[in-house]
Structure formats: structure tokens, C-alpha cells
Amino acid sequence: MILERMAAAGEVVKLVGSWGSPFVVRVGIALHLKGVGYELLQEEFGKKSEILLKSNPVYKKMPVLIHNGKPICESMIIVEYVDEVWASAGPSILPADPYERAIARFWAAYIDDKLPSAVPILIGALEGSKEQAIEQIFTTVQLLEDAFTKCCKGKSFFGGETIGYIDIAFGSWLGGLKAVEKMVGIKFIDGEKLPLLVGWAERFCSNDAVVNIMPQVDMLIEFSKVFQKKN
């Protein structure tokens, strides 16, 4: 479950979202990495709260970060905002070098192109071909294994010794991927094919900034039953 913390004096930080959403998890991880206290405004499934509709009138979607009354939307945009506002608190989420930042942004965009359109199909939350979704996930994780091999072999995370932008973009999906693995009986993060990612996933999920935020697999599987009932 998402761990809230006391905000620093003068700062009001609220996170509008739901514990199960990888997009919300991303923001939670970024806030924890920077030691920023916040209040979670838990959205009820199937309903959109007044505060969500008011703070994100364009998309009406979570997460929304409300910092001293100002709303920021879109998970990776929020992560970058957190990195910039609390730059001196905690390690940098994005690398300093412009080229490495471009690589990080590329992978975050790639992940957002491939996983949100595939994982929910396997949970039953989105219509689509299960075979295609499975293939798409396999292709994505293999490319990320290759990327890790090229850029980060020997290091703990895509971001180096600390969790970075790509780690957050991808790692936030690990709960959902593990749930889907159990539900469809397929191993996506397979130790034989993806030895580096297996180690990375363990380190990521056990990291202080992640361990209390990553939704538990059994809870996600239980939650996903609501989609199966509909179908």
C-alpha cells in the first residue's frame, strides 16, 4: 500500500490516484526518492472524484499531483517535475548528460507506447488480441534487457547506482506484470532469457522507495476480477 509521509512545513503535496495504477505508483516512487511527504487521495474504482475532475479537466485521469494547489498531470511529466522541484533532495532521477537524458526519455516513451496497450488486455480491462498483447510484452522486455546490457551492465539500475527515470517508467509495471504472469501462466521476466532484468527487478522491488508502494500481486489479481465479471 502507498505509504504517506508528513509533508515539510509550508508544502502541501497531494497525489490523486489509486494504489493499483502503475502510473500512480510512478509518482509515489519519485516522491519517496526525494523524501517528499504527501497525502494520497484514493480514487474509488468506477467513479471519478470532484477533485480529479477539477484538477485534470482535460483527461479526467489519474495521477494528478497537486503541489501547493497547482495540479500537474501525466505520470512521467509529474516525475520530471518532482525531479526538478526537489532537485537538491535525494538523487537525480534524470541523468545530467543531455544525450543520456534523451535515451531515458526515449525508453519511457517506448514503454508508454507498448505496455499500457498490452497489459490491461491480459487483465481483461481492455479489448484486444491476447496473443498480440503477449507478443508485444515479450518484445518490450527483450529490448529492455538489451538496453540494460548496453548501458548499465554492472550497475544496479538503468539510472546507475540509484533508481532513475527508466527504472520508474518500467519498474512501476512490475506488479502488474507479475499479476498477469500468474493469470495467464506465462513468464515474461524469465531468468533464462532476461538474466539482467531478473536481478534488476528484485533490486527495484526491494528498494526503500518502492517496497511499500508497489501493489501486491495477490491484491492486483483480486482487483482484476472486477473486469472478468464484466466480460
Place this chain on the structure above:
Amino acid sequence: MVSGGEVKLFGMWASPAVRRVEWALKLKGIKYEYVEEDISNKSGALVQYNPINKQVPVLLHNGKPIVESLVILEYIDEVWKHHPILPKDPYERAMARFWAAYSEDKCRDAVRRVFFAEGGERAKAIECLEETLRALDGELEGKEFFGGENIGFSDLVLGWMAFWLGVSEEVASFEVLDPKKFPWFTSWIDNFLQVPAIKENLPPRDKTVAFFHGYRRLHLAAPNC
């Protein structure tokens, strides 16, 4: 002209994503070599530099490839810091990025749907597109550009609408750019197209219209491609 190493841009003349990178380069006065790609017969270089998506634009800076137009814009802004595209304030940067994402996630799809819609689907598709124009119009209220007094990141990313939406209207015979419905957005189009770096860097209108006529015909003949 500003140097700062060797800069090459792989592009395609009709592509809005490529133009937005060129606009950024021109605004900052960065010298670059342009390489026109034949999309139907992609070069070895393009596939080498962008093996995952195999798409233009690709920016090559001192031999290192950067891909995805929004990623390229941020890279350009970070390497060549004069004439900044993104604002300094983190909240304003987040807002600029938000509207850029809106362009790619909502607006492009909305225009595409109208462009290819036939018969009964068209009215609904136009409604969706008008919804996006309403959102953009609202955001522009009281402003000359999305970036305020000068063009910025969101303007460059949304800039395709200032030209290619008009082209789409002509090719697919529809009309959404109504100054009465979207006064701020239609003014913004005029303002945007007057900026020299933009005005001097647009594809020829007739050629673009002809190109997209062909593109539309091809897609409607084989919709699953």
C-alpha cells in the same frame, strides 16, 4: 549560425514531426545537414540509427542518434541553451510538456480519425476533434502563443495543426477551423505562421495537399495497412 559539433537531420519533407525539429534548429540558428529519406525505401543509415522504430526524424549529433521528435526538441534545448524553448519554472515546464503530450496523444488521433472517416463515422469524429480544439482554445485564452509572448515547446509540438490541419480539411473535405467557435486557436494559427523560422520552413502547400490525397486514397483502399 551556431555550431556545436556536427548536426545531421534525417527527415521526410511532408512530415510534421520532422518540421518541428527543423523549426527548433532554425529558431536557435543551429547549422545542420538535412538528409531526405525515402519512406518507402528506408536507408541503411536510418535503420542503423533508429533500429527500433525505423522512423524519421532522427537527429545525429557528433555521430550519436537521438530519435522521437519530442525527445529531440528537449535535447536541442538542453545542448544549445540560447533562445530557450522550454520555460525555466518547473510548473510552467510541466504545463508545456502536458500540452505537447496532448498534441501527440489526442490531437493527432482526432485529426486522423476525421481524415479517414467515411459516412456516418464522420460526424462523431468531427465532434471529438472539436473537443480537442476547444481545449486548446481554452488554454490559449489571453495569449498570443502557448508559450506566452513568444513561441515555445508546446507551440512547436502543436505547430503541425497550424498547417497540416488545414491541409487535412482540404484533402478530406471537412471544416473545423471556425474563428467563431475557436477564436484563440485560429488567431494562434495566424500568429504562429508569421514567425519567420516557421514561415520560411513549411512544405509547399500544393505538393503537400497532393501527397496527402495520395496517402488518404491508399489508406482507404487498404484500411488494415
